[in-house]
Amino acid sequence: MKTIWITSLEKNQARVTAVTQVLQRYGLQVKGHFWADAPDQMAWRTALDTLLADRADVWLILADEAELAKPGVRYGLSLLCTSLRELRGAGFPVALLWRDKAADLPSLLTHCLQLDEAAAAWPAKIVAKANMAGKALAPDYRFSVLGDEQLGQWFELGPRAGNWDGIVCGISGGGAEITFQAVGASGKLPERSVLEFAQQGLQLKVGAMEYRAWAVRNQIDAAHSCYVRVKGCPQSLLFMPYAEESQAEANVIALC
Structure with a gap:
């Protein structure tokens, strides 16, 4: 069973539950956490270690424009993303799920898959990512x-x-x-x-x-x-x- 690892940037349990239920209907295992904006404590590193231990196949970020405007959140996500791809490969699937129009992203996240939560096709795209080996050219x-x-x-x-x-x-x-x-x-x-x-x-x-x-x-x-x-x-x-x-x-x- 493929594992989707969710990072919810806001503490919105209802949204997490709804997304989890949709993914489970597609036969996916769902794990994850609520984001902690504490880069000075390297909270993002704890999240990375858990993601790796759970052998996740996709990292899915429940995006929120207000949270992504915070420098600490952007910084922590950037470090988690670059470290994850060094450990699991440049093609490791990372996706952001938006309720509204996609907002500005840190440069290390700009090449991630961006999905519309209101669109019917987003779960199928996650399934495809989970079952397809990621291909991406690693930087030099x-x-x-x-x-x-x-x-x-x-x-x-x-x-x-x-x-x-x-x-x-x-x-x-x-x-x-x-x-x-x-x-x-x-x-x-x-x-x-x-x-x-x-x-x-x-x-x-x-x-x-x-x-x-x-x-x-x-x-x-x-x-x-x-x-x-x-x-x-x-x-x-x-x-x-x-x-x-x-x-x-x-x-x-x-x-x-």
């Missing part, structure tokens, strides 16, 4: 988030293939700051790390956005990552292979 970088309330929030970054001669990582907005960096094997925080030519306090600018960045010159490949501890909820993330030039191509991701 890896971006996931590790940690918990005690360890803090760690961004894991690196190339999907090939090799980087170091990395530069910067954040902007939200009063957030980078507090530590490390390099180690992918998928888990290293117990110890030796950094090569580490730098702090770099100032980068992309358009009107200014980024506070750290850098390191360790070789980073598909089996190794740079881990950056971030305090707070930045609005935007910038990272790129280390470059000596004053102008270089970078990955820029809006998180809220």
Whole structure:
């Protein structure tokens, strides 16, 4: 039996019950939770761990425009989505179910399936997603988030293939700051790390956005990552292979 994992952004039990009953009529198992807007406590990570433990086949978000206007909600959903797809594959099905017209989404959710709750066809589309292997082209970088309330929030970054001669990582907005960096094997925080030519306090600018960045010159490949501890909820993330030039191509991701 396929499992649909529901995230309800608002605490609306009646809506959750109605959606659950529809999906169950299609032979689907339904699990899920009510969203907790507590990114400083990494509440989204608890949701991700439960979703993975339940071996969900589709992540269905019961969207709400008012909730999606909150920066903390947008931030948490973004981190959950990117981490989920790193762990389960870029094609893992993520869908948003709207009662009204679809609203603006964080950039990491813009490619998700968007469904109209008033339309008769939405349950069949969920069934199709649950039974069809997802196909999506993964970006040429890896971006996931590790940690918990005690360890803090760690961004894991690196190339999907090939090799980087170091990395530069910067954040902007939200009063957030980078507090530590490390390099180690992918998928888990290293117990110890030796950094090569580490730098702090770099100032980068992309358009009107200014980024506070750290850098390191360790070789980073598909089996190794740079881990950056971030305090707070930045609005935007910038990272790129280390470059000596004053102008270089970078990955820029809006998180809220």
